Amino acid sequence: MSPNYSVAEENYIKSIYHLQQLSESVSTNALADHLKSRPASITDMLKKLHAKGLLNYNPYKGFRLSREGNKVALLIIRRHRLWEFFLVDQLQFNWEEVHEVAEELEHIRSKKLVDKLDAFLGFPKFDPHGDPIPDNNGKISAQQQLPLSNLPLNQQAVITSVQNQASELLSFLSSQNIIIGTRLEVKRRLSFDNSIEIKFKNKQSLTLSEQVANAIQVNPL
Amino acid sequence: MSPNYSVAEENYIKSIYHLQQLSESVSTNALADHLKSRPASITDMLKKLHAKGLLNYNPYKGFRLSREGNKVALLIIRRHRLWEFFLVDQLQFNWEEVHEVAEELEHIRSKKLVDKLDAFLGFPKFDPHGDPIPDNNGKISAQQQLPLSNLPLNQQAVITSVQNQASELLSFLSSQNIIIGTRLEVKRRLSFDNSIEIKFKNKQSLTLSEQVANAIQVNPL
DNA sequence: ACTTATTTTTAGGCTTGTCTAAAAATAAAT
């Protein structure tokens, strides 16, 4: 049984995970910045996480998560992203608003809760920001996501997210039934302004500007 | 703006609320028992809650929540019961399992989250245990709930909960479509065994034993 | 009423997670 970690520990683990995506090794100062705390506090916690085997840590030389640390991080991220999906998809939150609340919900560790939530939501693969949701083993699906503007012609795809958070765009898109889960394909690409013509499963079609097509992330089927 | 309280403070407030339903004034020992902690710890926290105006407290004489303390308690209980409803109604948890998880979810204070959850669930008035859910002002609806066994003949009512948690009973009931929200009325009461004959809106009818009718809580319409 | 038992509070200590200030290690600069 993997032990339970405190909320503070989980936040450190998650931050380290994100920072180590950007560089080989994470520094004390970078983590202090990210967590809005002081370097001395970071060192304290690093020692604890290292003692618990979650961290590869050489004093003064930087650190990364161990294999176990990574596993823990991915389960936290799984919870975070599933809750974000829930908030947007079921509770009608806007994309900008969900992060803060998901930061709290992610610390509820009940595996049963998370797996049932996952099933309830239909096993979503991407959160509303388009970031992939790890499965219950912490694996991230290899499946790629790309902007609608790059989708090959006549390739069926499903909308996984919209990057741009401007509520004007959001309400426009939802008025056209362009929401997470919508299936469509690109029928034409107009070279003079890079606008695209899309077609829904129900045969309806619509033209979108390059900017809008860039903001919409899709998942080829 | 009412301040935010720590998880520990919220748990104290909630426990005091429940204990003061049972007796005029709450004692240090009773609360220590309820929270599975020691009397000395209780006294410490009582001083804090009293300083924050949440408690009417006379040292050595017992305590109760102040008006403000009561308001806070009811909002915590609202969150707890809404999440319980969500877990059972949406995520298919069994009634026995939900309490523990709801104990964690109840501490997420976002008002927006709670009110949206409430709307999403259809503004339920009772949680799966049959306890009333306070509204967003902390008011508990006066509406009465009673066991199906006591429902007057030909009185329309809606099922709000099932008290008995035996899973055999639960699966029997759900196989007969007797779930939270089901509408029915009692057509006949058989005096020799106190069994009752119920009728659904769709005219189907069914006979239930006294024990089963006792376990089903309903809300007259 | 006065002793005994119970309850509650105080006193002091421990852990977690934070902080500031100072010391030590590493990196940069002349």
Next chain:
DNA sequence: ATTTATTTTTAGACAAGCCTAAAAATAAGT
């Protein structure tokens, strides 16, 4: 290569929330 600047760690302190042990207040028993 040696001084200077930066980064990281150590040392010591503090708040929240818990604990045990002892003291004080209240309640019960004769």
